[in-house]
Amino acid sequence: MQVIRSKDFTAPRAWGSQLIANMHGITTKLHWTNQPYRWHVNDGEEVFVVLDGVVDMHYRHNGIEETAELGAGDIFFAAVGTEHVAHPRGEARILVVEHDGSA
Incomplete structure (x- = not known):
């Protein structure tokens, strides 16, 4: 059992994370960042949930870059x-x- 206060979480570097669970190869991690990541494609599906702050998610759909706030x-x-x-x-x-191990 563990309780995590996400609003209190920080990391020593951008995209630092805390592993919350690894359930049969599917990980759940809490990330802190103040910098962009990098363009990438994951090895499988990804669920990305903003808990605190605002993130502009840039993605390419049919070769066209789009952004979702x-x-x-x-x-x-x-x-x-x-x-x-x-x-x-x-x-x-x-x-x-x-x-x-996904990107």
């Missing part, structure tokens, strides 16, 4: 093959559910 409580689902990159506006705390 995500606030606290918003969820972005990246299907297999979805190229994407997260750009926080200041600090953000994000819950990510994906295959263990």
Whole structure:
């Protein structure tokens, strides 16, 4: 049993994380960041939940770059093959559910 206060979580570097669970190869991690990630495609699906802050999620759909503004409580689902990159506006705390070892 564990209780995690996500609003109190920080990391020593951007995209630092705390592993919450690994359930049969599917990880749930809490991330803190104040910097963009990098364009990438995950090995499988990804669920990206903004817990605190605002994140501009850039993604390519049919070769065209689009952006979705995500606030606290918003969820972005990246299907297999979805190229994407997260750009926080200041600090953000994000819950990510994906295959263990995914990009």
